[in-house]
Amino acid sequence: MPELPEVEVVRAGLSQHVLGAHISHVQVLHPRPVRRDPAGPQGFADRVVGRTITAVRRRGKYFWIALDERDAVLAHLGMSGQMLLKDADAADERHLRVRFGLEGVTSDSAPTGRLEMRFVDQRMFGGLSYAEDGALLPPEIAHIARDPLDSEFDEDAFVRAVRRRSSAVKRILLNQDVVSGIGNIYADEALWRARIHGERPGDRLSGPQARELLSHAREVMSHALAQGGTSFDALYVNVNGESGYFDRSLHAYGREGEPCDRCGTPIRRAAFMNRSSYFCPRCQPVPRRPRAGR
DNA sequence: ATCGCGACCTGGTTGC
DNA sequence: TGCAACCAGGTCGCGA
Incomplete structure (x- = not known):
């Protein structure tokens, strides 16, 4: 992928x-x-x-x-x-x-x-x-946003875009018009590192939290890039047909039931946006139901 | 404008 | 053993 x-x-x-x-x-x-x-x-x-x-x-x-x-x-x-x-x-x-x-x-x-x-x-x-x-x-x-590794990426604009939206922060991370290059795997990894649950609404994040989430996304992606791409999926090979390796660096994605590398609590899998989200229920507590009205 | 869902694909795996 | 259902997921079109 x-x-x-x-x-x-x-x-x-x-x-x-x-x-x-x-x-x-x-x-x-x-x-x-x-x-x-x-x-x-x-x-x-x-x-x-x-x-x-x-x-x-x-x-x-x-x-x-x-x-x-x-x-x-x-x-x-x-x-x-x-x-x-x-x-x-x-x-x-x-x-x-x-x-x-x-x-x-x-x-x-x-x-x-x-x-x-x-x-x-x-x-x-x-x-x-x-x-x-x-x-x-x-x-x-042209509508696709720059990615976090791009030197011209506008960090302040990202933070504003997250905090102005009421949709789930994971959905925002996956929205290529806000920030590009992040898919399901790196979204889960960045959220795990930032200890934020993907269903937390964007407008319930503080500025520093949004900024930290972005820096985790940047970190996990540049790490993967240094390794030559993730690809535990055998379908992915680089331009010369060579597979990359990165799977051991994954803390959340695909690890349902395995202990969280931080606290030992079993990683959970939940359906989200017609796909799967992996998270640590202790490090990334599920946000309380957003109240109707008030 | 913004949001969120479902369709699009194939092949490997799971369940009966 | 055979077959059907399910699962992976990025993007886009559409309706709300």
């Missing part, structure tokens, strides 16, 4: 290997990953063929491959997406969805010199689309 650190690993890996590459051919093997592209699979392929990759950039969990420093291929890995660099002779992956033939670059991954960039995605929550004039920032994701 790629969140910000994993996506950054992919972005950096691509950036290292494909800058200057000429895209000689594009093959869309399944229509779903290009569903967001109004031009359809053929239209997508036609506009990408013949272009030169000039940069690979990222905002939150989106990244994009700049074409001639003007347009871009916008990408999201969803839950199970991978962007692999492979020798053209390598066997197709079971869930290969889009193939990009690259020329003019060499890599250890392609001893023959015929390199392919492959979008592989089992569950197909991810996708690619052509972003016109999107080289610097695709307009379709």
